[in-house]
Amino acid sequence: MSSLLEMRNITKEFPGVKALDSVNLDLVEGEFHSLVGENGAGKSTLMKVLSGVYPFGDYEGDIVINGDVQRFYTIREAEEAGIAIIFQELSLVKELTVAENIFLGREPARWGVINWTKVYKDAAKLLNDLQLNIDPRIEVGDLGIGQQQLVEIAKALSQDAKLLVLDEPTAALTESEVETLFDILRSLKSRGVGMIYISHKLGEVFDMSDRITVLRDGQTVATHTVDELDKDRVISLMVGRDVGDIFPEVTHEFGDVALEVKNLNVFDPDHPDQKVVDDLSFSVRKGEVLGIAGLMGAGRSEFLTAIFGAWKGRTEKTVFVEGKETSIESPRDAISNGIGFVTEDRKRYGLILDQTIMDNSTLAGLSQISGGFLTNRSKEIAATKDAMEKLNVKANSPLTVTGTLSGGNQQKVVLGKWLLTAPKVLFLDEPTRGIDVGAKQEIYAEINELAEEGLAIVMVSSELPEVLGLSDRILVIYEGKLYGEFTKQTASPENVMAAATGHLADQNTNGK
Secondary structure, three states, X not given: OOEEEEEEEEEEEEOOEEEEEEEEEEEEOOOEEEEEOOOOOOHHHHHHHHOOOOOOOOOEEEEEEOOEEEOOOOHHHHHHOOEEEEOOXXXXXXXXXXXXXXXXXXXXXXXXXXXXXXXHHHHHHHHHHOOOOOOOOOEHHHOOHHHHHHHHHHHHHOOOOOEEEEEOOOOOOOHHHHHHHHHHHHHHHHOOOEEEEEOOOHHHHHHHOOEEEEEEOOEEEEEEEHHHOOHHHHHHHHHOOOOOOOOOOOOOOOOOEEEEEXXXXXXXXXXXXXXXXXEEEEEEEOOOEEEEEOOOOOOHHHHHXXXXXXXXXXXXXXEEEOOEEEOOOOHHHHHHOOEEEEOOOHHHHHOOOOOEHHHHHOOOOHHHHHOOOOOOHHHHHHHHXXXXXXXXXXXXXXXXXXXXXXXXXXXXXXXXXXXXXXXXXXEEEOOOOOOOHHHHHHHHHHHHHHHHOOOEEEEEOOOHHHHHHHOOEEEEEEOOEXXXXXXXOOOXXXXXXXXXXXXOOOHXXXXX
């Protein structure tokens, strides 16, 4: 295979920070090359250099495409050179149709008049070639996030891209959508398209990659073929230390029941007679980490949202906090009764990205921190500094804008926000989604420390090793019903997955 790309000694500086320091990366035709590293390692910055987001002159080093040195001053120039990049934040216009999005700014036209027949015909052909069953005339906003991701890829390929960059493309996809995506990528690879793949999901990286390049602190640490590496070695290269046991053995001392929920029923807002959670009861004790497992769509997130009072549809439930029956009809009720909720989508529901760390950290517990009538800025800053120090948030000050932080540090700010409310019970919905291995280990350590301090924790996670490694007890939900219950001693990947797929658990696991 001939060389498609060389990035030589790329250096990029921001005020006071060297984001990239003489980074090297190369790609050959038809290669799947994964780029991994902790959040803040420089992966996305490097791709923004490649794609013209950072124009020539804003960085040092050379970009070589098919043997020729290129100087991109705009994104359009990079696209014309055959480079397409799909960022984690999609760039589609949701009010436009699929076809309009695919050819946006490049519509076929004559004498200034767009040939809409050709637009939709070409879009339909492209979608058909990719084996995507998507109507080109439907508005993108009416598609699920997974299909939107596939439309973004179709848009990139409509430009006859020879080099495709994908930045965390599976973060919001279901398992079936991920498999569809990978089938498309394998087909593109067979056609000679070179791909640079950025992901924190090492299983995907090892399944798909020919080579892996590791970045750490803005520098190239290593590039190896996938056969020369294993997951532990990659993680060690990413974090600069041996990983050891990611989930150390910890014994938590349980106290009294902190939260008990009886006969929880959650109804679909669009279909009021249809239950998404059906007659579910459980309890969690002080100092206990209760894991919630189940497949996508089983009702895990709905279960937490309904207890917290944030579900848009009808709910039925009886809730006891520390033995006292409590009415929770809104998030305000939940917070006032000592329940915190780290939501699945931190950017949409957990943070105000254009506000400071302090503003976000004190948002839920402002009256406790600063007073009920007048805000006390000094107390807010002091409380935020304490939370930042406890959670090792990497930022210059409490007044740093939250949106400028890496994903892992943003997640720590969300966690800090709820800890500042002094909760009795903490809900964690996908607490490590989209963050790097180093940040994950820090959050794992914090979860164990909080449990040791007596906090009751209810955690939903799609990562089975995470559920098994952190939980003292595991509830498995299948189609909205409690289908299995396991202790740390009786839980195994096979038992939990069997219950999650609707197979009866072994009798010794307390399964239903």
